[in-house]
Amino acid sequence: MAFKESDVLKALSTVDDPDLKKDLVTLNMIKDIEIFSDTVKFTVVLTTPACPLKELIKNNCIDAIHKHLDKSLSVEIHMTSNVTTTRNDGPILPGVKNIIAISSGKGGVGKSTVTANLAVALKNKGAKVGIIDADIYGPSIPTMFNCEGEQPEVKQVNGKNLIVPLEQYGIKLISIGFLAPADNAVVWRGPMASSALRQFIADTEWGELDYLLIDLPPGTSDIHLTLVQTVPVTGAVVVTTPQKVALADARKGLAMFKQPQINVPVLGIIENMAYFTPAELPDNKYYIFGQDGGLNLAEKHNVPLLGQIPLVQSIRESGDSGLPVVMKDDATAESFNQLAEAMARQVAIRNANMEKTKKVEMNA
Amino acid sequence: MAFKESDVLKALSTVDDPDLKKDLVTLNMIKDIEIFSDTVKFTVVLTTPACPLKELIKNNCIDAIHKHLDKSLSVEIHMTSNVTTTRNDGPILPGVKNIIAISSGKGGVGKSTVTANLAVALKNKGAKVGIIDADIYGPSIPTMFNCEGEQPEVKQVNGKNLIVPLEQYGIKLISIGFLAPADNAVVWRGPMASSALRQFIADTEWGELDYLLIDLPPGTSDIHLTLVQTVPVTGAVVVTTPQKVALADARKGLAMFKQPQINVPVLGIIENMAYFTPAELPDNKYYIFGQDGGLNLAEKHNVPLLGQIPLVQSIRESGDSGLPVVMKDDATAESFNQLAEAMARQVAIRNANMEKTKKVEMNA
Numbered sequence: 001m002a003f004k005e006s007d008v009l010k011a012l013s014t015v016d017d018p019d020l021k022k023d024l025v026t027l028n029m030i031k032d033i034e035i036f037s038d039t040v041k042f043t044v045v046l047t048t049p050a051c052p053l054k055e056l057i058k059n060n061c062i063d064a065i066h067k068h069l070d071k072s073l074s075v076e077i078h079m080t081s082n083v084t085t086t087r088n089d090g091p092i093l094p095g096v097k098n099i100i101a102i103s104s105g106k107g108g109v110g111k112s113t114v115t116a117n118l119a120v121a122l123k124n125k126g127a128k129v130g131i132i133d134a135d136i137y138g139p140s141i142p143t144m145f146n147c148e149g150e151q152p153e154v155k156q157v158n159g160k161n162l163i164v165p166l167e168q169y170g171i172k173l174i175s176i177g178f179l180a181p182a183d184n185a186v187v188w189r190g191p192m193a194s195s196a197l198r199q200f201i202a203d204t205e206w207g208e209l210d211y212l213l214i215d216l217p218p219g220t221s222d223i224h225l226t227l228v229q230t231v232p233v234t235g236a237v238v239v240t241t242p243q244k245v246a247l248a249d250a251r252k253g254l255a256m257f258k259q260p261q262i263n264v265p266v267l268g269i270i271e272n273m274a275y276f277t278p279a280e281l282p283d284n285k286y287y288i289f290g291q292d293g294g295l296n297l298a299e300k301h302n303v304p305l306l307g308q309i310p311l312v313q314s315i316r317e318s319g320d321s322g323l324p325v326v327m328k329d330d331a332t333a334e335s336f337n338q339l340a341e342a343m344a345r346q347v348a349i350r351n352a353n354m355e356k357t358k359k360v361e362m363n364a
Numbered sequence: 365m366a367f368k369e370s371d372v373l374k375a376l377s378t379v380d381d382p383d384l385k386k387d388l389v390t391l392n393m394i395k396d397i398e399i400f401s402d403t404v405k406f407t408v409v410l411t412t413p414a415c416p417l418k419e420l421i422k423n424n425c426i427d428a429i430h431k432h433l434d435k436s437l438s439v440e441i442h443m444t445s446n447v448t449t450t451r452n453d454g455p456i457l458p459g460v461k462n463i464i465a466i467s468s469g470k471g472g473v474g475k476s477t478v479t480a481n482l483a484v485a486l487k488n489k490g491a492k493v494g495i496i497d498a499d500i501y502g503p504s505i506p507t508m509f510n511c512e513g514e515q516p517e518v519k520q521v522n523g524k525n526l527i528v529p530l531e532q533y534g535i536k537l538i539s540i541g542f543l544a545p546a547d548n549a550v551v552w553r554g555p556m557a558s559s560a561l562r563q564f565i566a567d568t569e570w571g572e573l574d575y576l577l578i579d580l581p582p583g584t585s586d587i588h589l590t591l592v593q594t595v596p597v598t599g600a601v602v603v604t605t606p607q608k609v610a611l612a613d614a615r616k617g618l619a620m621f622k623q624p625q626i627n628v629p630v631l632g633i634i635e636n637m638a639y640f641t642p643a644e645l646p647d648n649k650y651y652i653f654g655q656d657g658g659l660n661l662a663e664k665h666n667v668p669l670l671g672q673i674p675l676v677q678s679i680r681e682s683g684d685s686g687l688p689v690v691m692k693d694d695a696t697a698e699s700f701n702q703l704a705e706a707m708a709r710q711v712a713i714r715n716a717n718m719e720k721t722k723k724v725e726m727n728a
């Protein structure tokens with residue numbers, strides 16, 4: 001053939017990643033080019049394991065090769081992914097690519113449910129995922145992963161004690177709930193809780209992770225400050241239900257992350273418990289908690305809406321029984337899969353376009 | 365007539381208050397006895413404005429007079445009430461008869477909704493009621509009483525600044541939400557929030573109240589300790605929804621109040637969002653969040669179940685629009701009225717049978 005690797009790259013530099021708004025070559029997404037007599041092979045390394053644009057990008061690559069090189073070429077593309085990161089220095093969590101705060105203004109809006117299902121959905125798409133359950137007012141992750149009463153092990157590495165996260169359904173887990181028996185009324189004084197969170201971040205053996213999700217307590221509290229002061233946070237997701245009293249609290253959460261001295265990018269808003277549909281009336285939607293509250297909030301604050309999840313009894317049942325609903329194969333699972341795609345996409349966009357988050361100084 | 369006041373009292377001493385398990389005379393409930401030729405008049409002072417046993421007690425009094433004195437007598441009874449108290453000393457809140465902590469393990473279970481509707485229901489039955497909204501993670505009382513953005517006045521009394529509660533629908537209100545504008549991301553450090561609560565209790569002009577309801581943040585936190593360390597609490601009500609993750613947190617709340625050094629009597633459990641019934645299918649109950657979870661918790665811990673409130677869109681709408689649903693005249697309002705009766709009854713029982721709560725010492 002009359003062309004070289006540089007010709008292939010030139011052709012592919014006409015293909016943009018629609019999300020990242022740059023071409024695949026500039027984004028360093030093309031690897032392992034091999035040129036044969038009538039075939040070109042290469043790998044496209046996407047930035048999320050759950051890219052909804054995968055097929056589109058693949059087809060655009062084939063078209064570009066045909067247009068710029070030779071119409072008759074056979075093009076073999078291996079689509080893979082490598083989650084991007086803006087965290088590549090610092091002694092804390094060196095192997096963790098993205099730290100995502102899952103937050104809410106109000107309690108009970110489904111933060112833990114979303115965290116659990118996002119984690120499993122991302123893992124099912126090939127990502128390495130961990131969860132820190134830092135909700136001192138109601139650590140639900142042990143229940144939602146059916147590992148209540150278990151205790152993480154502690155091991156010595158270079159004379160230092162390291163907590164070893166539990167592993168369930170392929171997700172590494174640590175929960176403030178593991179520190180106290182279920183019926184025990186531990187009154188978490190702010191400083192105690194903050195020091196537990198610091199341990200979970202700095203003294204836990206997380207290894208390599210694409211996404212570490214942090215299930216935060218509701219509101220804007222000591223724990224939030226501790227998080228941003230301990231480690232740079234890639235982005236925050238705000239979960240809300242549609243009613244006014246929840247939105248009011250969600251707005252406060254948005255405002256907190258946007259404060260100049262905190263400055264954590266908001267990846268998007270998730271509207272949960274959006275409506276209820278009884279099995280007997282499949283066409284009815286009951287907006288018990290209000291209609292489109294999360295959507296309107298997202299539009300007003302110019303933040304992506306990652307998804308609207310309906311109120312479904314099986315979501316609650318799965319939470320109570322410790323088997324996240326996304327592990328099933330139904331419409332509800334699909335809504336969480338789409339949510340995971342949307343979030344991973346926003347992480348990739350954020351990593352491509354924004355500066356890395358800075359750790360907040362202690363006197364902030 | 366051949367009988368005297370002491371004969372009337374003797375006759376009435378055969379009538380028990382079924383709740384308080386003592387007779388009306390011992391309970392000091394009989395006042396203003398007047399004896400005429402063919403008529404006896406007296407007043408029965410019940411211990412709650414919302415006594416569901418009012419008619420029963422009245423009829424039992426008439427029967428006792430007829431049986432022990434004279435069958436032909438006409439008996440005129442004035443039923444009234446005087447809410448009891450075990451708080452009658454101490455410099456803080458001298459005019460407040462009962463301080464009730466409305467708590468929950470989990471957030472979003474309906475603590476504020478219950479607080480708002482209980483307050484209005486008790487007031488409608490003649491009680492003087494106040495609310496302290498101490499939920500730093502989501503102060504919803506201003507929205508639920510349609511007084512967002514208002515500011516309580518401060519006045520000087522004997523050189524000391526006193527906060528004057530707002531008054532809405534006849535309820536005196538103070539909220540941590542009045543201290544920060546809605547969109548402002550105040551990060552409440554534990555000590556700041558605790559000192560705000562202390563001010564609401566000690567430096568606020570509450571005057572005379574039968575019930576001061578405290579809408580607490582979810583969980584077991586600094587704020588809970590501050591409350592019991594600032595003032596003796598008459599009793600606590602635990603609000604929960606039926607699912608496992610909520611019950612787990614509710615159990616922790618129960619355990620906290622029962623800790624020997626805190627020792628606040630639990631007046632009862634309220635199960636909220638018990639089931640959903642679509643208007644089109646009035647016979648169906650959808651147990652979206654589980655069935656009878658609050659009931660089972662109450663039975664297991666030997667605590668009264670004060671009521672089960674269904675999931676009803678108008679409850680949420682009323683919360684968002686700032687007009688508590690109990691102000692309407694429908695089945696949902698009735699369920700909150702019954703809840704108020706049940707709570708007031710437990711307060712009376714508690715005051716009759718138990719020692720007064722002690723303030724918790726600071727080093728507890």
Ligand SMILES: Nc1ncnc2c1ncn2[C@@H]1O[C@H](COP(=O)(O)OP(=O)(O)O)[C@@H](O)[C@H]1O
Binds near residue numbers: 114311312471610
């Ligand atoms: N979309 C949903 N449909 C039905 N139940 C839900 C849904 N989202 C959450 N739940 C249930 O609601 C309760 C609150 O959710 P949770 O994730 O614990 O909230 P948070 O972590 O914000 O307190 C849980 O019992 C959960 O199972």
Ligand SMILES: Nc1ncnc2c1ncn2[C@@H]1O[C@H](COP(=O)(O)OP(=O)(O)O)[C@@H](O)[C@H]1O
Binds near residue numbers: 246288474477675
């Ligand atoms: N029984 C109910 N039916 C429908 N909506 C309810 C019910 N109880 C509470 N809600 C709504 O659920 C949300 C959470 O209730 P809220 O009282 O704010 O909980 P909390 O104070 O425990 O956080 C509010 O929007 C409220 O209007």
Ligand SMILES: [Mg+2]
Binds near residue numbers: 112138
């Ligand atoms: Mg949670």
Ligand SMILES: [Mg+2]
Binds near residue numbers: 476477499502
């Ligand atoms: Mg509330």
